[in-house]
Amino acid sequence: MKSMSINEKRLHERIDALGQIGKIGDTGVCRLALSHEDREGVRLVQAWMAEAGMETIIDPFGNLIGVLEGLDKEAPVLMLGSHIDSQPYGGRYDGVIGVLGAIEAVQTMAEAGIKPSSNIEVVAFCDEEGCRFNKGLFGVRGMTGKLEQGELERTDKNGVTRREALLGFGCDPAAFAGYAFEEGRIGTFLELHIEQGPILEALGEPVGIVSGISGPVWWTVEMTGFAGHAGSVPMPMRQDALVGCAKIIVGLNELASSDPEAPTVGTVGSLSVFPDSRNIIPEKVSFTVDFRDIDVKRRDSMENRLIALMESACAEHGLTYTIREDTRSDPRYCAPRLRTLLREQAALIGLTPPELMSGPFHDALIMSYVCDYGMIFVRCKDGISHNPKEFSSEKDIALGVELLYRTALRLTE
Numbered sequence: 001m002k003s004m005s006i007n008e009k010r011l012h013e014r015i016d017a018l019g020q021i022g023k024i025g026d027t028g029v030c031r032l033a034l035s036h037e038d039r040e041g042v043r044l045v046q047a048w049m050a051e052a053g054m055e056t057i058i059d060p061f062g063n064l065i066g067v068l069e070g071l072d073k074e075a076p077v078l079m080l081g082s083h084i085d086s087q088p089y090g091g092r093y094d095g096v097i098g099v100l101g102a103i104e105a106v107q108t109m110a111e112a113g114i115k116p117s118s119n120i121e122v123v124a125f126c127d128e129e130g131c132r133f134n135k136g137l138f139g140v141r142g143m144t145g146k147l148e149q150g151e152l153e154r155t156d157k158n159g160v161t162r163r164e165a166l167l168g169f170g171c172d173p174a175a176f177a178g179y180a181f182e183e184g185r186i187g188t189f190l191e192l193h194i195e196q197g198p199i200l201e202a203l204g205e206p207v208g209i210v211s212g213i214s215g216p217v218w219w220t221v222e223m224t225g226f227a228g229h230a231g232s233v234p235m236p237m238r239q240d241a242l243v244g245c246a247k248i249i250v251g252l253n254e255l256a257s258s259d260p261e262a263p264t265v266g267t268v269g270s271l272s273v274f275p276d277s278r279n280i281i282p283e284k285v286s287f288t289v290d291f292r293d294i295d296v297k298r299r300d301s302m303e304n305r306l307i308a309l310m311e312s313a314c315a316e317h318g319l320t321y322t323i324r325e326d327t328r329s330d331p332r333y334c335a336p337r338l339r340t341l342l343r344e345q346a347a348l349i350g351l352t353p354p355e356l357m358s359g360p361f362h363d364a365l366i367m368s369y370v371c372d373y374g375m376i377f378v379r380c381k382d383g384i385s386h387n388p389k390e391f392s393s394e395k396d397i398a399l400g401v402e403l404l405y406r407t408a409l410r411l412t413e
């Protein structure tokens, strides 16, 4: 294994220092988007960007951007980054390692006297998590011209609008109007992130290469039968909606598990029963379905099989059903050229990273609509994330950052 180029000590000191802002308990953080703590975090990260030799700005959407000038300022930009906002009961690595790792990569380059061929921009995107205003990926959608109507009027639980929060953060939403995303300005986006799942740990690998971000389909299903006295209606005469629903829950679980090689996942996470009484046969059940896959064909086929299952469960139990589709997004694949490059660079530092799908969203999901993107995952303990217990080892993070650095170097030779 070749020795590391990045400054590991500096990287870990910065991760520790940022983890002190909004700290909860011994290891957790609460740095809600556009909060006082978020602002403090952004200021600190901005200072590190300057130390790394970057010019910095905070755009009207609250994104912190550092620019390292390259030889050709007109060439498509290499963008690196992630987010530093957190869940209310979050960990200190989610998003953070992608931003601080990117700064470390740029600083390593600058200190070695390497001038990149194009500009490199490091971004700490505003409000990736979406927990405060119930809609995430705000900064990256703002930057790429994908905001929706009414976003500034969304309120947090204290009634503060996003507009007010942005103003308090020092950003003026009036400036959105003058902002247009320039198609083709960004050539490549790379994001380093903790895996937030247990696969790398199970494989004994510190680092993985993301094949793509899965496309979730979200449904709300309602099954309707007929209420009756739990003590008197004979079993063959019942129209029990909860029994029908139970078959769907088990069926979805079986469908999603049917190919052990595939990353398909399916979940019923929320259920409400009407009239919800001990001695009444359930008349109506409403439940959510979430299924995700990187392969749209496989996802479509699972969808059809699930509908067939609903038909048969309803026929068997005398029920009717409706499906409301809440979300349908397509998988977004990482660029093959970047996956190859990442694999080659990983081999040079003695790694053989497996490829894996990302179930969760990331800022990279939105970037995928405007440029090629690649993602590196770092192993995290027990797959725990969005929890103060979230943990990745210093060694694993350093390997991920070293891979980010070497890949960024190749992309800007």
Ligand SMILES: [Zn+2]
Pocket: 083, 094, 095, 128, 193, 362
């Ligand atoms: Zn994240």
